[in-house]
Amino acid sequence: xxxxxxxxxxxxxxxxxxxxxxxxxxxxxxxxxxxxxxxxxxxxxxxxxxxxxxxxxxxxxxxxxxxxxxxxxxxxxxxxxxxxxxxxxxxxxxxxxxxxxxxxxxxxxxxxxxxxxxxxxxxxxxxxxxxxxxxxxxxxxxxxxxxxx
Amino acid sequence: xxxxxxxxxxxxxxxxxxxxxxxxxxxxxxxxxxxxxxxxxxxxxxxxxxxxxxxxxxxxxxxxxxxxxxxxxxxxxxxxxxxxxxxxxxxxxxxxxxxxxxxxxxxxxxxxxxxxxxxxxxxxxxxxxxxxxxxxxxxxxxxxxxx
Numbered sequence: 001x002x003x004x005x006x007x008x009x010x011x012x013x014x015x016x017x018x019x020x021x022x023x024x025x026x027x028x029x030x031x032x033x034x035x036x037x038x039x040x041x042x043x044x045x046x047x048x049x050x051x052x053x054x055x056x057x058x059x060x061x062x063x064x065x066x067x068x069x070x071x072x073x074x075x076x077x078x079x080x081x082x083x084x085x086x087x088x089x090x091x092x093x094x095x096x097x098x099x100x101x102x103x104x105x106x107x108x109x110x111x112x113x114x115x116x117x118x119x120x121x122x123x124x125x126x127x128x129x130x131x132x133x134x135x136x137x138x139x140x141x142x143x144x145x146x147x148x149x
Numbered sequence: 150x151x152x153x154x155x156x157x158x159x160x161x162x163x164x165x166x167x168x169x170x171x172x173x174x175x176x177x178x179x180x181x182x183x184x185x186x187x188x189x190x191x192x193x194x195x196x197x198x199x200x201x202x203x204x205x206x207x208x209x210x211x212x213x214x215x216x217x218x219x220x221x222x223x224x225x226x227x228x229x230x231x232x233x234x235x236x237x238x239x240x241x242x243x244x245x246x247x248x249x250x251x252x253x254x255x256x257x258x259x260x261x262x263x264x265x266x267x268x269x270x271x272x273x274x275x276x277x278x279x280x281x282x283x284x285x286x287x288x289x290x291x292x293x294x295x296x
Contacts, residue, residue: 024179033177037170038207040215042227054228055291063232064207068178071204075182080194081242084203088236140234 007079010110010121010147019105019125022073026061028097034065056094063091066101066138070127073103074143086144089127093137100132105143112149121147154223154267159213159253164273166201166209168245174205191244199245206237206282210271213253217269218288225267225290233266233287240281249273249281256285265293 013019035041040062043050051059067089075081095101109124127141168188175185183190184200191199201208218225243249250273257268271284 030177030179033173037173037177038211040207040211042230044228044230050228054226064204064211064235065178067235068180068202068204068207071202072178072180072182075180075202081182081184081200081203084239086236086238087203088234090234091232 007083008077008147010112010123010149013107013110013123013147015107015110017107019073019077019107021105022069022076022103023100024069024103025100026065026095026097028059031059031061031065031097034062034068038062038064040064058096061095061097061099063095066091066095066129069101069103070105070129070138070141070143073105073127074125074145077105078145078147083145083147084143085122085146086142088143089129089141090139091137092139093131093135095131095137099137101129101137102131103127103129103138105141113146115146119149121149123147154255154258157217157220157223157255159216161250161252162209162212162216163248163250164209164212165248166205166243166245168199170208171199171201171205171245174208175202178202178204188245196242196244200242201244203237203239203242206239206243206273206284209249209251209273210237210282210284213251213271214269214286214288217253217255218267225288226293229291229293231289231291233289235286236284238283240279243273243275243281247281248276260293263292265290 105125105127129138253271273282
């Protein structure tokens with residue numbers, strides 16, 4: 001695959017290195033499309049009146065939609081979704097239609113391990129998602145990825 | 150009800166992930182990767198068919214979660230339900246057409262600061278019985294810790 005040439009190499013990502021960030025603006029239409037695609041049609045994501053009736057300021061995005069942005073950031077960088085071994089995050093702030101999220105990732109640990117197909121480089125990354133006001137809406141994000149040596 | 154729900158399990162749920170579902174998911178989250186849309190591109194990259202983005206696990210992993218949370222005995226008020234955190238471990242990408250069996254279990258439940266917290270572990274297995282995705286998530290029922 002041609003994209004293989006573009007895959008990041010372990011040695012280029014020491015502890016402290018940043019990966020390419022991802023910026024996404026969430027829209028009402030996107031939240032509705034995510035509800036359909038994921039099957040999570042909780043009205044707090046879809047129905048303005050319902051959301052207000054339960055004490056929210058209006059509809060909110062699914063936490064998993066914001067998490068998907070972290071997934072996209074990682075797999076765009078990695079070139080192959082199989083290189084992503086784990087992903088976790090805390091949904092620490094509400095995301096509303098119109099919010100712009102900036103996702104970032106930084107290497108916190110790097111080691112060479114014995115994988116199923118030989119030696120690979122395993123990186124642990126810390127991930128964050130911040131909205132346009134600088135509020136952290138995705139926190140304690142962590143991923144483990146495996147790269148060729 | 151906080152303590153006694155620990156150990157509650159969903160019935161195993163079968164889900165065949167389709168190419169259409171993968172594409173709808175990738176479109177919805179705005180991920181343009183051809184591996185998620187183009188079977189030829191996916192085969193060139195070594196996949197037997199269109200691959201799913203790792204986080205598309207939500208399509209099948211949320212099924213047992215919603216089954217548990219909407220169980221009439223748990224009586225969780227969806228309007229007060231917030232997703233607190235989510236962790237996934239991926240054995241490999243799932244590809245279009247795979248039939249998965251997904252199950253979930255309440256592994257922790259506690260009240261704190263007036264809210265109820267429910268932790269659910271989920272697992273998706275492939276046709277060979279191998280775990281392909283494992284998940285663990287915390288859900289918060291706002292105001293649900295009040296008595």
